[in-house]
Amino acid sequence: MQELLKSFPVVAKIPVRWGDMDSFQHVNNVSYFRYFESARIQYFEAIGFMDIVEQLGIGPILGSTSCFYRTPLTYPDIVYAGAKITEMHEKRFTMEYLIVSEHYRETAAEGTGVIICYNYQNNQTTQIPEVVHQAIEKLEGREF
Secondary structure (H helix, E strand, O other): OHHHHOOOOEEEEEEOOHHHEOOOOOEOHHHHHHHHHHHHHHHHHHHOHHHHHHHHOEEEEEEEEEEEEOOOOOOOOEEEEEEEEEEEOOOEEEEEEEEEEOOOOEEEEEEEEEEEEEEOOOOEEOOOOHHHHHHHHHHHOOOO
């Protein structure tokens, strides 16, 4: 499992809950997006983005998201949700996700999200703050 997640600087460990499953006895598709969200928020915490929201009123807003389901998950299990940034632009960046099942020891899902930098005081998009840009580059170990 570590091999699958080695390129992801942030990995969230998430227990699969009984309530994540649907009437077809597998984890409902909506739960995968919650796993992505957990990894995304952990990533934002790692780069101090949540502090920027409090200080400047500038923060992330999800513009779009997608998921490719590979292996159905069931309870009980633990998943590892990896998050990394694959590209960055002036006002947005793309995050890639990978969900790995501890039970199956393989990829359960892959996804992406486009995150837009948003000024919540002015209700409009804005440039990614330089401090956030630098924190992303430091965490990812590369320049964008």
